[in-house]
Amino acid sequence: MALHTAINVVRENGVPLTAQIQRFIKKEVAAGVLHPGTRLPSSRRLADDLGVSRSVVVEAYGQLVAEGYLEAVQGAGTRVVRHLEPEPVVPSLLDDGRVPAVRWDLRPSGRNFPAFPRRDWLVCYQRALHGVDLADLDYPPLTGVPALRLELARYLGRACGLHSAPERLMVVAGFAQTLALLCAVLPGLGVDALGIENPGHPGQRQFVRECGVRPVPVPVDDEGIDVAALAASGVRAVLVTPAHQFPTGVTLSERRRQALARWARDTGGLIIEDDYDGGLWYERGARPLALQRLAPDHVVHAGTASKSLAPGLRLGWLAAPPPLLDPLLRARARHDLGTDSLSQLAFAEFLRSGLYDRHLRRLNSLCRDRRRTLEEAVGGALPGARVVGSAAGLHAYVRLPRHTDEAALVAGALRRSVLVRGGAAFHARPGEGGPALVVGHAHLPRTGIGEAVREVAAALSRPRASRSEGSARSAGSEGPAGSVASWPGSSPASSGHRWS
Template identity: 55%
Template sequence: MTWHVMLEVVRDGPVPLGAQIADQLRQQVERGLLTPGTRLPSSRQLAKDLRVSRSVVVEAYEKLTGEGLLESVRGSGTRVAAHADTRIRKSVVLVDRAVPRVRFNLLPGTPNPATFPHREWTTSYQRAVESARWQGLGYPPLLGVDRLRTELVSYLGRVRGVLGSPDDTMVTGGFAHALGLVCAALRELGIDRLAVEDPSHDRQRQFIEENGVRTVAVPVGPDGLEIEPLYASGVRAVLVTPSHQFPLGVPMSPQRREELVRWARDTGGWIVEDDYDGGLWLEQRGRHLALQPTGPDRVIYAGTASKLLAPGLRLGWMVLPPRLTALMERVRVRRDLGCDGLMQLAFADFLRSGMLDAHLRRMRTRYRAQHSALMRAVERCLPAATLVGPVAGLHAYAVLPEGVDEEALVDRALGLSVLIKGGRIFHDRPHTARPGLVLGYTALGRSGIEEAISRIGQAYEQQHGGICRAS
C-alpha cells in the first residue's frame, strides 16, 4: 500500500533537503496535522515522490526518530510516535489551565512504545491461542492460570530472589488492581491505615484513600524508609519501593530492610513491596534484589509488566504470605472474575522461552546509553541541578538549589515545549520540600534528551540568568 504526505522541497534554497523534510514533518506533528500512529511513506517512496535521493529521506527520518517524534517498527514502517501526542490533558500537570502541545514529554514511568518486542510477543500470543484449552478460553482461576503462576515463581526466584509457590501467587490486572485488592484485604483484617513513603506517588496515595484506607506519610532517608517514625505512627501496614524508591531512586539498605521486617514481626504488621521496575537496574554493580526474601511471611510482593514491557498489557502479580492467600481469594471473588486467560498464557510462553530476558537485556543497554546522554546534558545545560540515586528504572531525580521556584521552572519549560514534573508534588508537605525535577528519559532518543534538557536549561536561565552553558 502507498502512503502519502504533503511535503515540498526547494532545491536551490540555502537549507539542505534533509533539513527541509525534517522541519516540515516536525511542524506537521506539532500542529496536529500528523497525529500519533500515522504511518508515513517508506523512505524509498517519499524519495520517489519528492524526487530526491533516498539517503536524504533516511537522514530526515533518523533525525526525527532520535527526537522521539517518529518511530520505526519492524514490518510496519515509520510512524508518528504514539507518545508524540502533544494534546496532554490538563489534569496531568496543571490544574488551572490547559497544557499546550509539547515536543518533549519527560513524564516518568512509561517505556517507549517503539521498543515493544512486537514480533516476539506475537509469537507467544499465537502459541497461546493455538494451545488454549479451558483455562485460556473459559473463566480463569482467581489466582491466575496455573502455567503462568508456575513460570512467574521460576522467573521471580532467579531474577529477583523472590521466595514463593504457585499456590500463593496471584495474577492481577496491573499494580493498581493489586493495590485495590490489598486495601480490601487490609480492611478485612481491621487495618484502616497504610503507611506510605514520603515522597511517593501522589496519585497512588489518592487511590489508596479512595479505596477506604487512610495514608500516613513516613519520611525516606538515605537508606530508605525511616523506621522510628514508622513505629511511632502506630500503623500495621506499609507500602514501600525498596529496590528503587519512587521518585528519589534511593535503594533501601540491607540493614534498613532487616529493620523493616523486624518492625512487621514486632507489630504483627504487613509490608506491601511495590517492585515497580524490578529488572531494570542499569548499573554494572550493586544490583538490589527484592525485599520479600528477607521476610516472606510478612511481605506481600507485587510486580508488573507495565515498566518491563507496556502498561497496556494490564498484567501484574503478587506473591503472598501463605496465611493471606485464602483471604485474598475471598476478597477477589467479590470484585472480579480473574484476568484475561489468553494474555496470561501468552506471557507464560514469553517467560518460558526466555524472550523477556532477551528483551530486558536489550532495554538495559538502551537505557544506559540514554541515561548517559541525560547526565551529559544536565552537566552541560543545567549544571545547578544534581542527579541523585543509582542508574536504574525509567526516570532520574534532579535536585535543584534551595530557593528555586520549581513551579515557575516547570511552567517556563512547558512554554518551551518540554513537559516535566516537579519533585514537590510527590511530597506530603510540598512547600517544605527542596525543589527538584523528575525526569522520565526513556521515551526519547539521545538527541531528543539533549534538546529537552537544553530547553529546561534555557527556562532556568530565564529565571536566574547565566546558568545554562552553551553546547
C-alpha cells in the same frame, strides 16, 4: 436487536417517513448513542429492515449529510461524522488529564517506555493460541492460569530471590488491582491506616484514601524509608518501593532493609513491596534481592510488566503469605472473574522461551545509554544540579540547587515546549523537600534528551520575574509550593505517572 430496527416508522401520522428516520438518527447522535465514526447500515439494508422504499432512506441519509450529521465515504459506507464535538471528559484518578501539545514530554508516565517487542510477543501469542483447548478459554482461575504462575515462580526465584511457589502467586491487572485488593482486606485485619513513602505517588495516596484506608506519610531520605519514623507512626502496614524508590530513585540500604523486616516481625506488621520496575536495573553492581526474602510471612511482593513491556497489557502479580491469600481471593471474587487467559498464556511462553530475558537485556542497554546521556546533559547545562538515585527503571530524579524556583522553572520549561514535573508534586505537604525534577527519559532519543535539557536550562537562565509579575501569571503554577505548571485538566492527584 440492532439499534436501527428500533426506528418507529408510522405511516398514518402525517410526518414524512424520511423525516421520521432523520429525527431518530439525530436524537441518537445527540444522546451520544451513535458515536463519531459509527458506520450505519446501507440504504438498501435499512430500507429492507424498516419495510420502506430505498429512496426514502437515500433521501434521509442525504439530508443528514447536508446538515453535517453523517458523511458518505467512498468504499466505507455512511458514518456519523468524525469531527462532532465530544462532551468534555472529566479525568479519572489514573488519567493524566488533558495536556498541551509539546515537543518534549519528560513526564514519568505510562507513555514513557522505549519499545514493545512486537515480533517476539506475536510469536509467543501465536504459540499460546495454537496450544489452547476449550478449558483454556473458560473463565480463568482467580489466581491466574497455572502455566503463568509456574513460570513466574521460576522467574521471580532466579531473578529476585523470591521465596514463593505457584500456589502463593496471584496474577492481577497491574499493581493498581493489588493495592485495591489489599485495601479491601486490611480493615478486616484491624488495619485502618497504611504508611506511604513521602515523597511518593500522589495518585496512590488518593486511591488509598478513597478505598477507606488512611494514608500516613513516612519520610524517605538517601537510605530509603525512615524505619524509625515508621515505627513512631503506629501504623501496622506500609507500602514501599525498596529497589528503586519512586520518585527519588534511592535504593533501600541494607541497614534499613534489616530494620524494616525486624519492624514487621516485632509488630506483626505487613509490608507491601512494590517492585514496579523490577527487571530494569542498569546500576553498577547487582540488583538488590526481594525484600520479601527477609520476612516472607510479613511481606506481599507485587510486580508488574507495565514498565518492562507495556501498561496496556494490564499484567501484574503478587506473592502473598498463605493466610492472606484466601482473603485476597474472596475480595477479588466480589469484583471480577480473572485476568485475560490468552495474554497470561502468551506471557508464560515469553518467560519460558527466554525471550523476556533477551528483551530485558536490550531494554537495560538502551535505558543505560539514555540515563548516561541525561546525566551528561544535566551536568553540562544545569550547573549545580545532579541526577541522584540508582540507575534503574524509566525515570530519574534531578536534584536542583537549593535557590532554584522550581515552579518558575517548570512553567518556563512548558513555555519552551518541554513538559516536566517538579519534585514538589510528589510530596504529601507543600514546602517539603528541596527543588527537583522527575524526568522520564526512556522513550526519548539521545539527541532529544540533550535538547530537552538545554531548553529547561534556558528556562532556568531567564531572569526571574518579580513577585508581582509572578502573581499575574499564577495560572502557570499550582498551590503555595509552586510544584507544577498548570494546564487544562491538571490536578494535584495527577502526577503524570500512571502507577502500574
